[in-house]
Amino acid sequence: MPTTEPALSESGRELVREVLIHGPIARAELGRRLGLSPASLTRLSKPFLDSGLFVEGAVEFAGAVGRPAKPLDVQADLQRFVGVKLTGDQAFGVLTDLRAKALGEHVADLAGRSPEEVVEALVAVVRELTASSHGGGVAGLEGLAGVGVSIGGKVTGQRTVLRATFLAWREVDLGGMLAERLGVPVVVENDVVALTEAERWFGLGRGVDDFAVVTVGAGVGYGLVVHGRQVITPDTGLGLGGHVPLDPTGPICVDGHRGCSTAMLSTTSMCASAAVGLGRRVAYDELLALAASGDPVAVQVVGTAGRSLGRMVAAVANLTMVGTVVLSGEGVGLVDVPVAATELRAGIAADRDPDASEVRVLTGAADFGAWARGAAAVAVQARIGALGALGA
Numbered sequence: 001m002p003t004t005e006p007a008l009s010e011s012g013r014e015l016v017r018e019v020l021i022h023g024p025i026a027r028a029e030l031g032r033r034l035g036l037s038p039a040s041l042t043r044l045s046k047p048f049l050d051s052g053l054f055v056e057g058a059v060e061f062a063g064a065v066g067r068p069a070k071p072l073d074v075q076a077d078l079q080r081f082v083g084v085k086l087t088g089d090q091a092f093g094v095l096t097d098l099r100a101k102a103l104g105e106h107v108a109d110l111a112g113r114s115p116e117e118v119v120e121a122l123v124a125v126v127r128e129l130t131a132s133s134h135g136g137g138v139a140g141l142e143g144l145a146g147v148g149v150s151i152g153g154k155v156t157g158q159r160t161v162l163r164a165t166f167l168a169w170r171e172v173d174l175g176g177m178l179a180e181r182l183g184v185p186v187v188v189e190n191d192v193v194a195l196t197e198a199e200r201w202f203g204l205g206r207g208v209d210d211f212a213v214v215t216v217g218a219g220v221g222y223g224l225v226v227h228g229r230q231v232i233t234p235d236t237g238l239g240l241g242g243h244v245p246l247d248p249t250g251p252i253c254v255d256g257h258r259g260c261s262t263a264m265l266s267t268t269s270m271c272a273s274a275a276v277g278l279g280r281r282v283a284y285d286e287l288l289a290l291a292a293s294g295d296p297v298a299v300q301v302v303g304t305a306g307r308s309l310g311r312m313v314a315a316v317a318n319l320t321m322v323g324t325v326v327l328s329g330e331g332v333g334l335v336d337v338p339v340a341a342t343e344l345r346a347g348i349a350a351d352r353d354p355d356a357s358e359v360r361v362l363t364g365a366a367d368f369g370a371w372a373r374g375a376a377a378v379a380v381q382a383r384i385g386a387l388g389a390l391g392a
């Protein structure tokens with residue numbers, strides 16, 4: 001590990017951010033993005049190359065007459081982060097590199113839902129994930145650059161949970177409590193905000209200025225990025241996108257809405273709908289498999305969900321005018337089922353003007369770890385923004 005830590009100017013921070021997000025990136029392209037001359041770029045990059053944060057890729061020739069140049073990239077392995085997604089029962093953690101790529105995962109059950117019991121579970125997850133070096137790096141908390149925790153609730157200052165109904169919490173200084181226990185920087189963020197940031201920096205939204213995120217899972221989440229920045233308001237974290245009316249004939253959500261996005265698309269609601277017709281309980285993965293194999297009950301439930309998701313995508317695109325919608329969350333495997341994919345397209349087409357541009361729908365991996373990687377992504381961002389130095 002390099003020991004020198006280059007002092008970071010604002011331009012140095014921007015450079016690190018651009019190379020982290022877009023690397024490996026040609027120097028000419030990097031200079032264009034940052035408005036820097038080749039000489040300035042060389043001067044600004046030098047301390048990061050010296051510290052080992054930046055590495056040079058193989059020489060690229062920009063056409064027959066282009067001058068050879070080595071693209072820049074970050075040494076993503078240089079630092080380790082832990083991201084943890086909290087549910088009502090578990091702390092689901094991942095160890096990641098600088099690009100929030102998962103290197104290992106560990107899940108701990110919560111002994112209870114008090115802040116102390118939750119912190120205990122979080123500490124256990126972080127300690128387990130950092131117990132070994134995971135192929136390089138320093139084992140233990142000393143080798144850890146930061147921890148991110150994401151939670152389905154309203155968070156302020158990336159530290160205090162103002163409201164998390166699934167834990168019956170109000171005003172809990174989760175970030176402060178955890179940082180005191182671990183002695184490393186901790187950020188706490190709303191789970192959909194964090195997942196959207198992960199898509200913006202390291203995922204399907206990379207390089208896309210305007211896009212929305214719709215998550216499907218235990219609930220339905222919604223995030224929006226406009227002009228390269230996520231839209232955050234005082235109501236962020238209340239989960240308002242989870243109760244968009246989509247089908248007047250649909251089932252009812254916990255808030256009593258008929259056919260809202262949660263009632264139509266949450267995995268629990270879909271399984272409950274299917275259980276009525278099947279005459280037995282069914283797990284979500286089995287429901288999708290049944291739909292794929294043509295079971296009439298499952299086809300109906302999954303197809304209807306696909307249609308509703310299409311309506312949601314169309315509403316998002318119509319009202320916010322973004323051209324790209326990223327679908328994510330542990331329940332997004334829905335769109336791999338042919339009947340849901342067909343209905344998704346039909347739902348979008350029905351609610352879009354035929355002359356409107358086609359909405360680009362991108363689908364992320366249907367695994368729960370995406371939430372935890374989101375938490376790690378905001379820890380990475382905080383590391384760059386707050387400390388301003390990644391070379392350590």
Ligand SMILES: [Zn+2]
Nearest residue numbers: 243253257260
């Ligand atoms: Zn609702």
